[in-house]
Amino acid sequence: MPAQIIHMQAAEVIERYFLENRARVIEIAAFLDRVGRASGAGAEAAESDFRLISLRNAVGVLLDGGGNKAARAQLAFSDLSTEPIESAAGMKGACGAWKGVCATATGVCSASNASCDNAEG
Amino acid sequence: MNFIDPHIHMVSRTTADYEAMALAGIRTITEPAFWAGYDRGSAAGFRDYFEHLTVFEPARAAKFGIRHYCWICLNPKEAEDLALARDVLAIVPEFLDRTTVLGVGEIGLNKNSRNELAVLEMHLQIAADRNELVLVHTPxxxxxxxxxxxxxxxVKNFRIDPSRVIIDHGEEHTVGEILDRGFWAGLTLYPVSKCSPARAVDILETNGTDRIWLNSAADWGVSDPLATVKAANEMRMRGYPEETIRKVFHDNPAAFLGQSPKFAG
Known part of the structure; x- marks a missing residue:
């Protein structure tokens, strides 16, 4: 790995980037509240949705004491299998999280109702 | 400074975007062949698209003093249909011979299926046989x-020199491996699904500025044809010297693209 490039002091980084990241944390909190408030069919299953499980795993990376957080947060959402899938027929987009996380999650995990519509070029 | 945006899909953008890009200092662009948002029904549809990329867009760009190059392939989102892929691959060499076509791209994978991998290998065979540059889309x-x-x-199985391959859309968890294996790495500045300017500059800070380019990949989605200029400004705000900014947004892409004798800057 090359020597890291550093042009700013830590205080400058906080000064420049704190507010936008404060806002992001509150957006995540509000999103989780929104899911919690939702009622009707599927409300309970939503709590065990593979995307929320991955999100919580990624948030855990933010709170642990380790470095390299962006790359490790990416891994929390990533497909960690190694073999090609048999067919991509009817599949274009990505969900943003790997359904396979259900195989490693504790308790019940819901993966059947995802609409993966992120399919830009 | 003259910018190069080495990955942008101008067929999906307006002429006003060309004007804005020229005013912002973007003087050279390269446009990989990609997915239109729907699956084309035949190889004839791809022939029309390749004509558009090699005739209409260079002329439209030139009106604003922008050099337009492109890359030709069948993109991975339409690679599940092997019969269609074979028909399209049959016309690809004809277009690779054109004067503004720099190589094969953007090839790669979308959902990582066996057919996508087979079509990727068909493209790599063409690239190896013709010694073409390769621009890779990662999922x-x-x-x-x-x-x-x-x-x-x-790519390794086809014994293609990795210094002639750009692995694009790299992010924090992939760039290190891409560079370690000798490839060029592309970082894409794209809202929500790829890198923000701040994250892209973070990746430069942890991986260095050698064998890396930044691009907008602006297309028909919510995207920004001025993203490279905004990322350069992010570097400037952090205190980077102008020569480093020039290296990332001009010299690096020029060095990779200059491996093609067709590229004139």
Whole structure:
């Protein structure tokens, strides 16, 4: 790995980037509240949705004491299998999280109702 | 400073975008062949698209003093239909011979399926046979890490020099491996699904500025044809010297693209 490039002091980084990241944390909190408030069919299953499980795993990376957080947060959402899938027929987009996380999650995990519509070029 | 945006899909953008890009200092662009948002029904549809890329767009760009180059292929989102892929691959060499076509791209994987991998290998065979530059699309989001590794293994199997291959859409969890294996790495400045300018500059800070380019990949989605200029400004705000900014947004892409004798800056 090359020597890291550093042009700013830590205080400058906080000064420049704190507010936008404060806002992001509150957006995540509000999103989780929104899911919690939702009622009707599927409300309970939503709590065990593979995307929320991955999100919580990624948030855990933010709170642990380790470095390299962006790359490790990416891994929390990533497909960690190694073999090609048999067919991509009817599949274009990505969900943003790997359904396979259900195989490693504790308790019940819901993966059947995802609409993966992120399919830009 | 003259910018190069080495990955942008101008067929999806307006002429006003060309004007804005020229005013912002973007003087050279390269446009990989990609997915239109729907599956084309025949090889004839691709022939029309390749004509558009090699005739209409260079002329439209030139009106604003922008040099337009392109890359030709069948993109991975339409690679599940092997019969269609074979028909399209049959016309690809004809277009690779055109004067503004720099190589094969953007090839790669989308959902990491066996057919996608087979079509990727068909393209790599053409690139190896013709000694073409290769521009690689890596999958989105959760599929990126696995797809990037499958793609790099496939390129290695064809004994293509990795210094002639750009693995694009790299992010924090893939760029290190891409560079370690001798490839060029592309960082894409794209809202929500790829890098923000701040994250892209973070990746430069942790991986260095050698063998890396930044691009907008602006297309028909919510995207920004001025993203490269905004990322350069992010570097400037952090205190980078102008020569480093020039290296990232001009000299690096010029060095990679200059491996093609057709590229004139």
């Amino acid at each position: 989105h989001l959760e599929d990126k890490l696995k797809g990037t590794r499958l793609i790099m293994d496939a």
